[in-house]
Amino acid sequence: MNIDEPLWTSSELATACNADSARPWFADGLQTDSRLVLPGDLFVALKGDNYDGHAFVKEALGKGAAAVLVSDVPEGIADDEPRLVRVGDVLPALEKMAAYAVMRAPVCTLAVTGSVGKTSIVHALKKALANSGDTHTSVRSYNNHIGLPVSMARMPRGARYGIFEVGISEPGEMSDRARVIQPDVVLVSTLGPAHVGNFASIDAIIEEKARIFDGMRPGGTAIIASDGPYAERMIHAAEARGLTVIKVSAECENKEADVYPLHASERFDCSCLTADVGGTIVTYRIGEPGKAWLLNSLMVLAAVKETGADLGGAALSLATLVAERGRGRTHHLTWDDQGFMLIDDSYNANPVSMEAALDRIGALPVGHTARRVGVFADMAELGDLTADAHEALAGKMRAAGLTKVFAIGQGMAGAARAAGLAVEEFDDTTDLARQLLSDVRQDDVLLVKGANKAGLEGVVRTLLETATVSTEFGHSGMALSAAAE
Template sequence: MNFKEPLWTSAELTATCGGAGAQPWYADGIQIDSREVLPGDLFVALPGTQKNGHAYVAEAFSKGAVAAIVSEDVPGKDIPALKLVHVPDTMQALRLMAAQARVRAPVKTIAVTGSAGKTSVVQALRQALERTDATHASIKSFNNHVGVPLSLARMPRQARFGVFEIGMSGPGEVRGGAMLVKPDVAVVTAVGAAHAGRFGRIFEIAKAKSEIFEGLKPDGVAIFGVDHEWAGNLMDAVKASGHERLTVSVTGEADVRPLRITEHGNCTCLTADVAGTTITYKIGQPGREWVLNSLLVLAAVKAVEGDLGHAALALAKLEAEPGRGRQHLLTLPHATVTLIDDSYNANPLSLKAALRRLSLTPTKKFGRRIAVLADMRELGARSNELHMKLADDLKRFGVDKVIAFGPQMNEVGKVAGISTERWHKDDDSALRLAETLRDGDAVIVKGANSAGLGDIVRGLLRVNAAERAEDANNKLGVSYAL
C-alpha cells in the first residue's frame, strides 16, 4: 500500500495515549522487535516475559527508528532522549493506538478465528479485497494479545478494509481480541482439537471460538462453517448475540454452499451459491479444505459489500503461504519430486486436511506418497488418542511411507501398517531425505511448529536450487575448480 500520509505522528500519539515526548516526529511503521526496525519506524518497547524491549531501544535507534515508546529507563549513552516517548504502560499504549487506528478511517473490518485455516483465510481475504480498495491485514500469525493490537496499530488511515486474525491459548483470549477489533464481520473457520490440552472438551473450544461474535458491531454479521458437530453451539452463540449470520457448508445445506465441485491435483473448480448469488470460479490450490476456505472468503466479501468477481479472480491466482501448503517441484540429481510445504504447525484437523491434499497430488511411474510428520503438541491427556485416530487417515488417503520425527507419529505409522521410519532431526536431515526420494514421489511435510520441520523444507529447497544452478552452468559450459 502506498502511504499518502504518515502512519503515526507525535501529535497523534500524544492525543491518543498521552505519550510525552520533546521532539516532533512522524513514522511510517511500527515495530516491537528491534531486529526488524527499518528507517522511519516507531519502536514500542514492550516488557515481555523473556526479554525486555527497553534493553533494545539503542539498537532500534541505530537502525533508523524515529522514536521509541518507553515506560522505563533505557540503557545506552547514545540514545537520543528527545526521541523517547514516555508512557505509564507501553502495552496499554499499543492497545490505545490500536483502538485509534480502527476509528480514524472509514474501514470495514473482518476478524477471523478457528481451529484451522485462520491464516490462509486472512491472506485470501486480503488478496480478494485489495482488488477492490486499499486493504490491510495481519501478517504471519500475529493473532495473540500482542499481535492483534500491533496489527491494528499498523493499519494505515487510507485503508478501507481490514482483516485480522485472532488466535487463542485459553478461554477469554478470542473475546479480548474481538472486542479490540470490533469487526463488521466475524468468521469462525473450523472447530477441532487444536489446543485440546488447555481445554477439557472440544465443546469448550467451540465456546471459546464463539467469543468472537461478542465483539461484533451491532449490525455485524457472523459467518461460520457447519460441517462439524459443534455447529449448533456456534449457532446458539450467534442467536444469543442477536447478530445476522451466514452459514457455510461444503457437504450440506447452508447459506453459502457449492453446487458443483471438480477437484484436480493442482486446483479446484466449482460453482457455488453465495447467499443467493451464483458464482463459478477456480481456486488456485487443491484440497477440500480450500473449498471451505474459499466459501468463507466469498461470504465475508459479500458481507462487507466487496466485489465477488474480483474475489473470484483472486482465488484463481491464490498461492499458499510458506509453511501452509505451498507446493514446489524439486529437481534433484536423481529425481523430480513434488514437495508440499505444510510445515508451519499441525493439529488433528489440519493434519487430516494435509493428508487428503497429499492424496490428490499426482505421482509418476513408481512414485510414492510420503508423509514426513512430527508429533502434534498441546493436546494434553488426549494426545495419544488423537494421534492414533490418524492411522485410518494414513491408510484412507493412500500414504505409502511415513518418516516420523517423533515417537507418537512413529507409532501411528506402525499401527496403520505403513512402512515407517523413525528419524531424529539434525543438520543432515534434509540431505538424507533428498537422497531417499525416488523419481515421481509426492512428499508432504507437517508437524508442530516447535519440531522445526521448516528447516527440512528449506534444506530441500537449497538442494533444489543448487541442482538447478549446476544444470544452468552446464548448459552454458561454465565450470569451476574446486
C-alpha cells in the same frame, strides 16, 4: 518521510494512549524488533517474560527511529533524549493504539478465527478485497496478545478493509482481543481440539472461541463453516447475540447452508467449482487444490459479498492464489535426476489440519512406481488427548495411500505402524533432509507437516536450497509453475 499521510504522529499517540513526547514527530512505520527498524519508524519497546525491548532502544535510535515508545528510560540513554515517548505501560498503550487505528480509518474490520485455515483465509481475503479498496491484514500469523495489536496499530489511516487473524492458546483471551478489533464481520473456520492441552475440554475451547462475538459491532455478521461437529454451537452463540449468521458448507448441494458448491471438480494443482453464494451463482477456479481450500474460498466469497465488495473480481482473484510458505505451498523439485513434489505444510499441525492435509495428498495422482510419503512430527498441546489423537490418524494415513512415513516423535511413528506403513524414526530434524533426498524416487509426493516446535520448516528450507526447482513434474507430462522462492 511521508508527512502528508504518516502512520503515527506525536499528537495522535497522545490522544490514543496519553503518550508524552518531548517534541512533535511523524512516523512512517512501526516496529517491535530493533533489527527491522528503518529511518522514520516508531520503535515500540515491549516487555515480555524473557525479553525487554528497552534494552534495544539505543540500537533503534541509532538506526534512525523517529521516536521510541518506552515506559522508563533505558540504561545508557539520556533522560532528555528528545525521541523518547513515555507511557505508563507499553503493551496496554499498544492495545489503545490498535483501537485508535480502527477508529480513525474508514474501515470495515474482519476477524478470522477457528482451528484450521485462519492464515490462509486472511491471505485469500486480502487478495479478494484488494480490487475494492485499500486492504490491510495481519502480518503472517500474528494473532496473539502482542501480534494482533501490532498488526492493527500498523493499519494505514486510509484503509478500507482491515483483516485480522485471532488465535487463542489459554482460557480468557478471546473477549479482550475481540473488543480490541470490534469486528464488523467474523469468519469462523472449522473447529477442533487445537491447544486442548491448555483447556479443560474441547467444550471449553468452543466456548472460548464463541467469545469472539462479544466484541462485535452492533449489526455484525458471523460467517461460520457449518460442516464440522461444533458448528451448531457457534451458530447458536452468534444468533443469541443478535448477529446475522451466514452458514458455509463445502458439501455440494447442501441447501441447509447459505453458501455452498453446486458442483466441484479437483485436479492435483487446482479446484474448479460453481457455487451459490447467498443467492448469487458464481463459477470460479482456485489456484490451490484440496477440499480445505474449497471451503476457504467459499468463506472468502461470503465475506466479500457481505461487505458489498466486488464479488466477480474476488472470484477471479482466487485463480492466481498461491498458498503461503508452510501452509500447503507446492514445490516441484529435482534431485539426482529424480523429479518429485514437495507439499510444505510445515507451519503447524492439529487433528483437524492433519486430516485435511492427508485428504489432500490422498487425492493426488501418482504413477505406478511413485509413492505418497509423509514427513510428520508429533502434534503438540493436546493434553490428555495426545495419544488418542495420534492413534486416530492411522486410518487416515492408510486411506490417503501413504507408502512410507518419516517420523519425529512416537505418536506419528506409532500411527504409521498401526497403518501398516514403512517407518523411519528420527529424534530431531538434523539428518532428516539428507535422508529424504537419498530416499526420494521419481514422481514421489512428499507431505511435510507437524507441530511448529519440531522445526520442520528448516527441513523444507534445506530441501529447497539443495534440490533444483523444476517446471516438469510427474507422469502427467504437464508443465507446472514452480512456487519455490
